[in-house]
Amino acid sequence: MARNPERRNLLADAGLRILAAAGARGLTHRAVDAEAGVPTGTASNYFPSRSALLAGLAERIFDRIAPDPAVVADLGRREPSLALFTDYLRDIVARTTREPDLTRALFELRLEAARHPELRAALGDVLRRGYADDVAFHVAAGLPGGAYEIALLHYAVDGLLLDLLTTSIDAGFDPDQVVSTLVSRLVRGADLAP
C-alpha cells in the first residue's frame, strides 16, 4: 500500500481541481494522474477503486476546511454561551465560503454517492463521523443545545451554503445575520411553550 501522505494529498488536491472544473463525471484515476503530473497508475496505487478515490477526496476536503488552530484556541478561552455557539457557526460558514470549490465539491460527492452505493457507504462514514465529532465537541465545550439542535443547524447551514455557493434565491438577507438568527431561534426555541 502506498503510504506517502504528501503524495496522497497532492493527488487528492488534483482530484478536487478536476471535480471543481468538470464535476464528478470528469473524475477518473487517469485524469488525476495527468492533473497531478505523476506517472499513470499512481492514483490507482493510493486509491484502488473509484469510491476509494472519491472518499479520499471527501476526507481531504474536511482536512482543508478544518478550523485554524489559533481561532479554535481563541474561541476555546471564552465562557460557553449562545454568542459563542454563534461564533463557532460563523467560523464554519467563513471557512466553507472561503473555499467555494471545496464546499461545492462536497455537495457534488454527496450527489454522486446517491448513484453509487459503494461511494455512499464510504462517504456516509465520513459524514457520520463529522456529525458525531460535532456533538461530542459541543457537549465537552458546555455549549447550549444538544444533538438535536446540532442536526437542525447542520441542515440549515448546508442549505444556506448551497444558496450562497450555487444558484441563489436572492432573498437579500445578510448571511451573518441569518446564521445568528438560526442559532438563536433553533437553540433558544427549545424553551418555547408547545
Place this chain on the structure above:
Amino acid sequence: MARNPERRNLLADAGLRILAAAGARGLTHRAVDAEAGVPTGTASNYFPSRSALLAGLAERIFDRIAPDPAVVADLGRREPSLALFTDYLRDIVARTTREPDLTRALFELRLEAARHPELRAALGDVLRRGYADDVAFHVAAGLPGGAYEIALLHYAVDGLLLDLLTTSIDAGFDPDQVVSTLVSRLVRGADLAP
C-alpha cells in the same frame, strides 16, 4: 420556434432521466434526442442552447413537483396558523422526497450553474420567481411569519432534503418532527427577547 408543449415535456422528461442516471455532464442535446426516441435535432429545436436545455429541465422539475390541487384546496380551507404552515411545509417535503430523482436533479443543476454563468442566470430567474411566489402566497394566505422566515425555512428544508436524498449524517431524528420543529422555532422564535 417549436411550440408543441407535450413534445417539450417529453424531451424535458428524457433530459431529467439522463440527469438522474449520469449527472449534468451526461446531458447533451443528442443524448436527449436518443433517450426521447425522437429525430436528432429535435431537442435543439425546443432548447436552442445548453443553458436553455438546463433551464427547461429546472422548470419541468417545478411543474412535476407542483402541489396536488386537491391538497391545496384542503389546506386552503383551514384558518391560518402555525399548524397550517407546518402542513404546507410537510407537503413540500412529501412531494420532493416522493420524487428523489427530480429533487436531486435540481441540486445537480444548481451545482452545474456554479460552473456556467449563462445557466446561472436562467436558473436564478426560476429560483427567484419561486421564492417570490412563496412569499406572495404566504402573505395572501395570512400565515404567520414573513419573507425572512420563508428564507430561513427554505435553507433549512433544502439542507434536510440534501440529507434525506443524498448522503446522510444519520442523526436519527424523524424528518416529520424536524419539519415541525423548524417551523415552530424559526417562526415563533421571532418573538423571543433578544
